[in-house]
Amino acid sequence: MRYSKALIPSLREVPKEAVNPSHVLLLRAGYIRMVGAGIYEMLPLGKRVLEKLSRIVREEMDAAGAQEVLLPALLPSDYFRETGRYDTFGDTLFRLTDRKGQECHLGPTHEEIITDLVRRDVKSYKQLPLNLYQIQSKFRDEPRPRAGLLRCREFIMKDAYSFDVDEAAAVTSYETMREAYHRIFRRLGLDYRVVQADSGAMGGSTSAEFQVLTQTGEDRLVACDRCDYAANVEVAEARFVPAERVESTNAITKIATPGKGGIDDVVAFLGGDVTAKRMLKSLLFVADGEVVMAVVRGDREVNEIGVARALGAADIRLATEQEVREATSAAVGFAGPVGFKGRIVIDREATQVVDAITGANETDAHLGNVNFGRDFQAEVAAIRLVEAGDGCPRCEGTLESYRGIEGGHIFILGTHYSEKMHATFLDADGKAKPFVMGCYGIGVSRLMATAVEQHHDENGIRWPMSIAPYQVIVTPLGKDAAVQEAAEGIYGELRAAGIDVLLDDRDERPGVKFKDADLLGIPLRITVGGRGLERGVVELKARTEAQAREVEKGSVVAETKASIEAALVR
Ligand SMILES: [Zn+2]
Structure with a gap:
């Protein structure tokens, strides 16, 4: 893509209410625009990031045996009535009435509609296990939409639902999803922890959050410095070693x-x-x-x-x-x-x-x-708040505190929805049994913002290679014909090699081009200048590094490819 032709409307001034780094930077760099409270447009750069995120999620879900569907966002409300959620969702539900007076709503989540799909079309244990997922817009009328893409009223989610014959099979499906989530979060290049969020009704082992570690997250976490124990402070425990009991004889x-x-x-x-x-x-x-x-x-x-x-x-x-x-x-x-x-x-x-x-x-x-x-x-x-420095309850390690943003959540639902909606299958013995369900969410548009929360500096975004809108930006300096020609040549070769590349062909000063490349957060920058060309070299610089290095012009495409490969987690 040529920068001069691209719609990248960067902003000098961002609205005062934007305080989170991701909100500020995605607005400033021209990735998103607000249309209304908690409602955003994805501009071309934003859409590219979203597509890359979605592709990774899709590849890993498919590899784990899940099948993609696309359910409607506009839903007749009768299904929600079957489980009582039409009432319990309250004002969070976007409700509307069609021309015939039938009540509908915009889907905030899709358990009911997917349960209906399965009760209609899945009759036998032979068709199980089944895992269906979609990547789609969700709607929730949040009382306080804020922080840009972190808390919106319309947002994009991947939601998956598993259907199994019994609890043991459901646990297997759950574990398969847990592994898929690990691969997804690793490939996204995010530093994250799997956190036991709620050890409540369904038991600790059947619900987990994938928390991305950031400075500004709204969830407070502790994680062990030695083992993989991590928990929301609300449910975290510290090591407790009872001392020998001393009986006092001193009167009150x-x-x-x-x-x-x-x-x-x-x-x-x-x-x-x-x-x-x-x-x-x-x-x-x-x-x-x-x-x-x-x-x-x-x-x-x-x-x-x-x-x-x-x-x-x-x-x-x-x-x-x-x-x-x-x-x-x-x-x-x-x-x-x-x-x-x-x-x-x-x-x-x-x-x-x-x-x-x-x-x-x-x-x-x-x-x-x-x-x-x-x-x-x-x-x-155990009712005291756990603090950094407390002992880990599982090992001899020490707990450290973090802030986190929930990027994914997996849990076993059991038969809650299938029983309420009479969704049953015939087991091997010919008896009708309710499906045992699991549900698995990933906030796709939220992860876009979360990645920025974790990967940025004072100059702008520092995208992980796997989700950067462009992997490389080629920056020619000056109007010299040899420079233009060399930059065009490198640009063409990179494109031919299947690399996502942006050519900064704007008539701007070098300082402006460098500033914008940093703000946009493109992981690699190839700078082509007149003096370097006389010696046959160009500069290759990673967004995360302070110094550029000189590379032979003839080998820069190969070096760039190698850098991209090295940065991608497989
Ligand atoms: Zn530990």
Whole structure:
């Protein structure tokens, strides 16, 4: 492609609301344009990236035995009613009514419609396993679309659905998809971790997120520096080694702490050998309508989701000041487990604090020499927030913290949809059984932005070779005829070799051309200049390297090919 003919409308100024690097750079470099809140156009460069991403996904899905379909985005809502999701999806669903008054919606996900397809056309266990996928636009009316392609209202997803005869076969399908996802994410050139996101209802081994590590991701993760343990902080656990139990004979004492509610304030006020580790932090939550207390060691933070999980609560929030006063008869900051009337859940580690200092459930007072088991009872669970530096729960390694963006999610659905929709097949013994399903998503347009989040610098994007819109940009400097001719020659040879190449034939200064090449993020740049040509050389420079190197003009195509090969993960 010739730059002078390409539609690459770069921007000097980006809208103020664009703060994420991917949002800013994709707008600035002319990959995407916003049409409305959370709705984007893919300009030619963006479309090329999207196609390359899709091709990798498609190749690996096909190799794993999945078959591609294309389901409609416009869906009659009756199918959604069969599973009750027409109501539970609420305002997230784009709803519309056709001219005959029939309710329809734009598909936010396709479990129902694919289950209908299979119940209609698959009758026998002999037709299983079956895995169907599509790459298609999805629609969700997000309350706060933001961060460009990271959270849109219309976006492109690959969604796959597997159908199996039983749970064991479904696990095999799931493992096949897990392996395919590993290959996809490796080929995309992304640094990622497979994360146990939710160890809830379906069990830890049957759901995993593929999290791409970035500075700005909205998910907080920890990952071991030695083994492959990685988890969302909401479900992460740290290594816990119970200490030998020490029984204290010291009686509880009351300590005046006027106006000192916070842990740090109390530690500073009491001084001496009092540290946060000797204190118990007691927080009040309202879980499914009931006021409960969560207790962790004074130097730790409470994992709210962990508390909900420990209590089996569906809904949790921090108690209001008023609710704290009513439950403890004290101001905020003076709650404690001794004498507390409600349910208490205590972190494993906090049970080991001997002669602890806690709130007295009395304003301006704390209690000393408080011991779990002797002075109060509580349910024991892992409810503290895991931090960087904590021990790995699986090995001797140490946990490090990351930010991540979910790029893929795989899980076993079981018979949830097939039972609700009466989707059955005849097993070998002639009995009708519900399909056991799995579902596997990849946010294709989101991964385009995620790749930029992970691969950029202050000058622009640094695309991984596999998804770059062009692998090489040829940059002639000046108007010298020999330079033009040499650049055209290299451009032609690269094209003939099947390489995606952009020729910067614009009448621009070298500085502008270099700046734009960096902004666009093309992985390799071949610079053709008059002085180099006199010596028979051109420059080859990788976007990720500071220095260019000189290459014989005659061998630059071969060297470029070799560099591309080396950069592609197979
Ligand atoms: Zn480990």
